[in-house]
Amino acid sequence: MQKVNRLKPFFENLVFEREDNHMIVNFGPQHPSSHGQLRLILELDGELVTKSTPDIGYLHRGMEKMAENMIYNEFLPTTDRMDYIAASANNYGFALAVETLIGLDVPRRAKVIRMMLLELNRISSHLFWLATHALDVGAMTIFLYAFREREYTLDLIEDYCGARLTHSSVRIGGVPLDLPKGWIDGLNKFINHLPIDIGDYEGLLDQNRIWKMRLENVGKITPEQAQSWGLSGPMLRGSGIAWDIRKEEPYELYDEVEFDVPVSTTCDSYGRYKLHMEEMRQSIRILKQLIPMYEQTSPEIMAHAPQYISAPKEQIMTQNYSLMQHFVLVTQGMRPPVGDVYVPTESPKGELGFYINSQGNPYPYRVKLRTPSFFHTAFLQELLVGEYLADVVAIIGNANIVFGEIDR
């Protein structure tokens, strides 16, 4: 067949070639439910997806390259821009990696505050996930409700660090500030009310016919697939593997608080929805235990390690040697020991790992950011095959991917 003068139909967001029932659909990168800049090249047979090729890189900012050209403290605010739905989790992951590299122990109060922030971020991220996922599936009401509650977490975080999106609320060696006055009361109000709200969401969705039809038996992930593709977080626990880094390799004070790791054995999107709901409840449970723990701690919030961490402000302003050290740490940066570490943490989306290779310079030699969404997006190659085109949006929404951390 001669193809020289064949007319090629071209639409704004849809390029297709017709050969019987076979069609290639270009999904994204500017699509409201692609959750960022995801481009999917879907090969369809009728309405069934026969091949899916995710194409990423539309939000690539070269964070790993930037990290090589920044001192450690400079890079910390950049990590906000990875998973911007739960920025503190990234700040924390990086801070913990550097602390592990230099072998630093953080004061107990800082640990409690960090855990509070991490769990608030987890709730905020899960609420955001629920809102956007439900909106993708067609439930507008839940979107408004979940965003309403998410505002309270953002207000709390804003009261603590002044930012709502890019928090930078953790420092290497501790936290920058103590909790402000009345913050605990606000937190108490929030965690006492949120279980009722979660009940409302479940009341709207659990037995909702449309919700169940769209989610049940859609996007099934077998445990073998989950292991082979390196899935983590709710995506992994949604396929029946109980693995939560907070529980298995506890960092901070997660070994001192009681919480359960919810697991879903149905392996489908609906199971992962139930899992997210249960994880929010567990986060509330952790936050409840943290409040009395906070009150028992002594007021230090930054580690004492003059070689790496600047002294507290009042000390810098009164003592000459602290000021000199601060000057060197700000202008030249800390020089961690020679070696490499890989430190995983459980971010709301899954295993967030920072690999840092230090050669004893103020600039890291290599930083590799292991982000959960990257591997979840890679898995779309296999997950979407055999699904219907209408379910693609539901599955992408369910996978909880955030493009800041995929492209980095």
Added chain:
Amino acid sequence: MMRQYKEKENVQKKPYYSDRFWVAPQVPKFDVQSDTVFAQDLAVLKEKFEIVDAYIQQGQMIVYINSNDNVDVLTTLRDELSYNFLSEHSAIDWLAKRGEFEIFYQMLSTGKRKRIRIKCFIKERETLKSVTGVYKSADWAEREMYDMFGVIISGHHYMKRLLMPDDWYDHPLRKTYPLHGDEAAQWYEIDKIFGKEYRDIIGPEERDAARIDVDDTHRFSHIHHEVPFGAPVSHEKTATDYQEEGGVFIVKKLKKEDAKILKERP
């Protein structure tokens, strides 16, 4: 005048001052025998493969192997030693120092609750066998590694660039690659959007967002030397009164001739 010579092997940012007598401390390494689980794992690996080096650092075992054993080592780890996850896989550029890449495979065993890191070295033009047959999570990790470092992988089903455009020149995470991109990067978008023939008209892309061009009066202005938008730079002093007559009070009107200069402190 001859331009200043700059080192090209590593163009990343360097500390402007380093103490000559400062010796960097090391992250402590421990013997593998100090952990029974790791010792057993290593014994199994040692039977089958040549182990270059092995030690424990920060609770994780690091094992150096030969690069051509990579697929077999990972298969053994998955099937016999229950390391069921490949969490991360990437490279480190040591081209300037030793002419090779360091490849690492970060692995996790959920059954044993242990993490190990398999490492090997590979020369610049050597090919590395793909491990996608063992762990599918290596699929994109290998593509990203090729994209960022130019590590050549054999046996991958779809070896294309992942993050950068397909026609991008060079590999951005190499130490020889500058942070703001090389000369090819400056022209990439101009060529793509307008075409090569517009290079002379538009000029190269300024990729350093923080760069200040003193001659550019479109985007910058000199205080006290202001000129109209786009006009050539002037060295004439301009008398600018920031407070408009009858306008909103912003800056206190200061007339120098009316100012009183004190001879001594009151």
